[in-house]
Amino acid sequence: MGAILPPMTVEKFGGAVLRTPLGFEAMTSIIRARQSEPCVVVVSAVGSTTRSLAAAAAHSVRGEGGEASAQLDTIATVHADLAGSISADPIRRRQLTHALTEILDVARRLCRSVAVTRQCSSRTLDRIMATGEDLARTLAAAALQEAGIAISEVDARRLIMTDEQYGAARPLKEPTRRRVQHLLDTQGATWVTQGFVASTESGETTTMGRESSNLSASLLASCLDAKSITIWTDVAGVQTADPMICPSANTVRHLQYDQARIAASYGLKLLYPTMIDPAEICGIPIRIASALAPDGNGTLIDAEPAAAPVMITTVDNGELTAVTVLFVTLDESLRAIMHVLESLGSSRADGIDITTHMHDRAATIVVPTPLAPFVVRALHSELCQESA
Numbered sequence: 001m002g003a004i005l006p007p008m009t010v011e012k013f014g015g016a017v018l019r020t021p022l023g024f025e026a027m028t029s030i031i032r033a034r035q036s037e038p039c040v041v042v043v044s045a046v047g048s049t050t051r052s053l054a055a056a057a058a059h060s061v062r063g064e065g066g067e068a069s070a071q072l073d074t075i076a077t078v079h080a081d082l083a084g085s086i087s088a089d090p091i092r093r094r095q096l097t098h099a100l101t102e103i104l105d106v107a108r109r110l111c112r113s114v115a116v117t118r119q120c121s122s123r124t125l126d127r128i129m130a131t132g133e134d135l136a137r138t139l140a141a142a143a144l145q146e147a148g149i150a151i152s153e154v155d156a157r158r159l160i161m162t163d164e165q166y167g168a169a170r171p172l173k174e175p176t177r178r179r180v181q182h183l184l185d186t187q188g189a190t191w192v193t194q195g196f197v198a199s200t201e202s203g204e205t206t207t208m209g210r211e212s213s214n215l216s217a218s219l220l221a222s223c224l225d226a227k228s229i230t231i232w233t234d235v236a237g238v239q240t241a242d243p244m245i246c247p248s249a250n251t252v253r254h255l256q257y258d259q260a261r262i263a264a265s266y267g268l269k270l271l272y273p274t275m276i277d278p279a280e281i282c283g284i285p286i287r288i289a290s291a292l293a294p295d296g297n298g299t300l301i302d303a304e305p306a307a308a309p310v311m312i313t314t315v316d317n318g319e320l321t322a323v324t325v326l327f328v329t330l331d332e333s334l335r336a337i338m339h340v341l342e343s344l345g346s347s348r349a350d351g352i353d354i355t356t357h358m359h360d361r362a363a364t365i366v367v368p369t370p371l372a373p374f375v376v377r378a379l380h381s382e383l384c385q386e387s388a
Contacts, residue, residue: 007227009034012042012195012217016234017291018136019047021085023234026291027140028147030232031190033294035149038189040220043140044196044213045132046082049075053107057128060114068111076104079135086143096142100135107131122166126207133194133213141192151190154183160198160219162206169198169206171219180223193220214275218286222278229284231270232291237299238263238270240384241312245373248380252299254306259327260286262360266324267315276301308361310383312376321372324364328383330356333363336382340375341365 011031017023031041045053052071059068079100087093107128114120120128133156141153160176162169183191195213198206208215214231221229238260239249255263257280264271270288279286280303289298308327315322325333337354355364367375 007037008221008224009037009039010042010217010221010224010226010229011039012214012229012231013044013140013291014213014231014233015044015046015049015132015136017232018043018082018140021082023291024082024086024139024143026294027232028143028149030291030294031144031149032147035190040191040193040217040224040226041140041144041151042193042195042213042217042220043133043136044194045136046139047078049078049132049135050129053129053132056107056111057114057120057125060111061118061120063115063118065112065115068115069108072104072108072111075132075135076101079104079139082139083142086139087146092142092146096138099138103131103134103138123204126166126169127205129207130197130205133196137192137194144190144192149190151192154191154193156193156195156197156216157199157203157205159183159193160208160216161201162198162208164200164204164206166206168209169200171198171208171215173219173223175201176219177223180220209274211272212274214272215278218275218278218284221284222282225282226284228287229279230287230289232289232294233270234290234292235270236290236293236296237288238268240309241376241380242269242314245314246312246377246380248377248384250309250384251297252309252311253297254304255299255301255308256306257301257303259306259308260301262362263311263313263326266313266326266360266362266364267322268311268313268326312379312384314372314376316369316372319369320366321369322364322366323372323375323379324362325379325383326360326362328361330358330361330363332383336379337363337365339382340378343378344371344374 013027052075056068056071083096110128144151159180161172195216236251238252241249243249261276264273285302310328311326313324353366
């Protein structure tokens with residue numbers, strides 16, 4: 001490599017942050033405060049863009065071209081509105097809107113082809129699904145430049161190499177490391193790239209699976225021997241339960257890597273199993289924090305000893321939801337679960353399955369989805385009030 005640079009940080013901004021102009025302002029403020037050290041900015045698709053792209057592809061397979069076009073039109077409107085908030089200069093705004101239109105036009109052409117053939121290969125679907133992150137990278141780069149921050153925009157396809165398992169591609173560590181470290185010599189101190197997206201050795205677009213933008217951040221950090229990873233979201237760190245259904249949930253201040261991995265495997269929001277390994281192998285701490293309150297404590301994940309807090313996770317499987325109690329003795333968790341089932345009454349509790357996982361100190365019950373919020377709140381009330 002060339003000149004020795006200060007240790008880098010990786011700053012990943014989720015789609016929940018970037019769905020509003022305020023979120024882009026928060027991002028620029030955070031990166032401006034970090035201009036004294038090199039960093040990589042990784043962004044996810046804005047808001048519900050990924051779901052809209054999946055819906056457009058599904059409509060296209062059914063030959064519903066009009067419905068697919070409507071989904072893409074909605075994406076275009078959302079991004080055009082964000083572009084308008086990013087740049088007040090008419091010329092720069094027009095240039096940004098044109099760049100966004102060109103990116104989205106690729107997805108439009110692919111969807112039109114799918115609507116004709118009624119077939120969408122996993123390779124074609126990856127090209128469609130990558131559009132959201134491509135749009136977000138373009139907006140993020142423009143927002144930072146508009147704020148006077150010197151950046152280098154780098155397509156993640158040039159950074160991360162994967163195998164050819166389209167839709168769930170696995171990163172190839174050594175080729176990726178070589179790519180990343182080569183570009184480090186030729187790019188500026190602040191990079192902007194997108195998560196989720198990568199490419200094969202031959203240059204075909206791949207995606208690395210659901211919520212893999214965090215994996216992108218962790219993987220890039222490991223290749224760069226970064227000193228830290230921050231996952232910027234719209235909540236103040238990992239919570240003891242989903243705050244959308246349990247308002248009394250507390251912020252978890254500290255987790256060990258293994259605790260985070262276990263919690264992620266049982267569906268804890270904000271954490272995904274694949275993001276932990278690259279950081280743990282290199283000893284890189286991960287911080288989960290709110291972009292709207294960047295000076296708050298958030299959640300720190302590292303190798304230091306941490307008392308595991310009691311946590312309640314949920315995985316919605318449609319009609320049924322798995323509710324899991326983590327990091328408490330099985331006697332305590334089963335006692336709390338039985339209390340909750342008793343409060344439901346025999347008619348609603350009949351047939352509810354309980355599964356225990358001794359190694360993970362976990363107990364799972366599968367309940368009808370409409371009952372899940374009550375069950376989570378009741379379990380949290382019994383087990384979590386003193387744990388955060």
